[in-house]
Amino acid sequence: MRRREFIKQAAITAAAVASTSTLNAAAKAPSNPIARRTLGKTGEQLSIIGFGGIVVTNETTGEASNIVAEAFDRGINYFDVAPSYGNAQERLGPALAPYRKNCFLACKTEGRSKDDSRAQLEESLRLLKTDHVDLYQFHALTKMAELDKVLGPGGAMETMEAAKKEGKIRYIGFSVHSAETAVAAMERYNFDTILFPVNWVLFTQAGFGPQILKKAQEKQMGILALKSMAKTVWPAEQKQNHPEPKCWYQPASFPDEASLGLRWTLGHPITAAVPPGDEKYFRLAMDVAQNYKPLEAHEEQALLAGGHGVEPIFRLGNDV
Numbered sequence: 001m002r003r004r005e006f007i008k009q010a011a012i013t014a015a016a017v018a019s020t021s022t023l024n025a026a027a028k029a030p031s032n033p034i035a036r037r038t039l040g041k042t043g044e045q046l047s048i049i050g051f052g053g054i055v056v057t058n059e060t061t062g063e064a065s066n067i068v069a070e071a072f073d074r075g076i077n078y079f080d081v082a083p084s085y086g087n088a089q090e091r092l093g094p095a096l097a098p099y100r101k102n103c104f105l106a107c108k109t110e111g112r113s114k115d116d117s118r119a120q121l122e123e124s125l126r127l128l129k130t131d132h133v134d135l136y137q138f139h140a141l142t143k144m145a146e147l148d149k150v151l152g153p154g155g156a157m158e159t160m161e162a163a164k165k166e167g168k169i170r171y172i173g174f175s176v177h178s179a180e181t182a183v184a185a186m187e188r189y190n191f192d193t194i195l196f197p198v199n200w201v202l203f204t205q206a207g208f209g210p211q212i213l214k215k216a217q218e219k220q221m222g223i224l225a226l227k228s229m230a231k232t233v234w235p236a237e238q239k240q241n242h243p244e245p246k247c248w249y250q251p252a253s254f255p256d257e258a259s260l261g262l263r264w265t266l267g268h269p270i271t272a273a274v275p276p277g278d279e280k281y282f283r284l285a286m287d288v289a290q291n292y293k294p295l296e297a298h299e300e301q302a303l304l305a306g307g308h309g310v311e312p313i314f315r316l317g318n319d320v
Contacts (some may be wrong), residue, residue, distance in 0.1 A: 033075030034174055037271045039104075040222030042171055042192055044134070046078040046104055046272045049289040051080030053088035054246050054277025061094060067279065068095035072103070076285050077159035078272050080195075080224075082108040083120055085277075089269065090157055097129055105130065108139035108175065109156060112149045117156035121163055132167055135193060136160060138174040139184070141181050151188060154291040175226070182212045186219050197314060198265045198273070199223035200303055201232065205228035206312040208243065217269060223274040229258040229281055230267035232310045249313045259288050260295065260303040267294045 036045040051071050056064040066073030068079075081088050081098060089107075096103060108126045111117030123129065138150055150156040163169045176182040182196055194216050202208040216223050231252045234242045244251060252258040264283055275285035285302050295303070 016142075031093060032284065032290045035292065036077070037269045040153065040193065041166040041220045042222055044104060044171075044222070046222075047076045047077055047264060047289070048272050048292065049285050050078040050080050050106075050272045050274040051076050052274045052277050052282070053079070053085045054214060055279055055282050056091040056095065057086040057088045057246065057277065059091055059252055061091065064091040065093040065305050067282075068085075068092070068099070071286065072099045074290060076286070077102060078104045080106040080108075080274055081123060081124075082110075084110060084139065093127050093129040098316055104134045106135035106137060106173075107133045108137045109159075110139045110218055111156050111159070112138075112146055113156060114154050114158040117150075117159040118163075121159060121168065125210070126170065128245055133169055135171045135173055137172075137195060141174050141176045141185060142178045144184060147185055147188070155198050157189070164188050169248040171222075173222070176212070177314055178315040179208055179212055183215050186221070190219070191221060193224055195223035195224040195226060195274070197227035197230070197305075198223075198268055198270055199230055199232070199313075200264045200310050201307040201310050202227070202314060204304055204307055205310055206315050207319055208312065208314050208316055213268065215269075223270045225265050225268075225270045227313065228262045229276055229285070230313055231257070231261075231307070233313055244276075247281075251276055251278070251281060255284050256307060257303070258284060260299055263292065263295050264300065264303055296317070 001076050034047045039046050041273065047317055048141045055067060079092065081090065081092050088197050105128065107128065109117045111119040111120045121136065124133065138156065141147055160169065164172065171192035174183065174185055175195035182194065185191065186194065194212070196212050198209055198213065203210060213223065229252050230249045232250045234250050253262045259280060262273060262275065276280050
């Protein structure tokens with residue numbers, strides 16, 4: 001090849017490579033990445049939408065890698081998982097590995113004793129292929145007796161505090177489905193975060209949530225929201241065979257009501273919302289978050305009207 005032709009071809013090749021690099025960069029840096037908010041007194045900056053580990057439960061390793069990569073590319077840096085989510089930890093660990101140093105990883109324990117929670121923590125670290133989790137949470141504190149156990153002698157809090165000193169966890173939090181237990185937990189220990197339902201039906205039809213939100217704000221905690229796209233319980237005839245296998249509750253109708261529900265939740269003083277584990281609802285949540293605008297008055301009125309008289313998924317008094 002003549003020198004002039006070689007130089008010309010090299011220039012064309014370089015331009016093509018540059019163009020491809022530009023396209024790849026654009027794909028990894030969306031023009032409207034999902035916004036971030038401060039996680040209470042921790043100072044951490046989290047995406048306003050979290051990746052719930054159930055999204056990758058029972059997915060192939062390739063499918064799990066693809067959805068994690070897409071979420072990260074769209075701006076999500078907050079990932080949440082638990083041992084009770086089937087094989088979610090096995091799927092999330094390898095998929096998250098390329099992005100781990102730039103992500104905030106939260107995990108949970110159902111262990112209420114020191115020994116049980118330690119065993120779960122070590123197993124989670126192994127499956128998630130990491131040497132630490134950023135946030136470790138007591139999973140679904142519901143009964144006051146459970147709170148007494150985790151905070152008592154030989155309780156799981158001993159594991160939490162020891163693991164924090166070891167560098168295996170950075171922050172301590174809890175998730176909760178009882179308003180009474182939530183308030184009591186915040187009064188008895190200086191938790192970093194709380195993960196609980198912030199949902200329009202629960203707030204308006206059950207009075208469930210406002211008291212938790214108020215107490216968490218007083219404590220300057222990181223407030224993480226569940227069930228933003230939930231609506232009600234499944235009818236009795238559908239409880240065992242309903243159309244949403246990754247939602248134990250009946251979600252808001254897709255896509256309009258679900259979008260409004262999420263925007264309602266994001267309009268409260270929370271850091272982030274974790275949407276349902278169903279992939280289509282999760283993708284909808286990412287779309288909403290990338291273009292988030294607070295609800296207008298007429299939108300909120302329509303949403304709340306649709307929840308009037310609806311059976312909530314939780315009620316007050318679930319702490320016995």
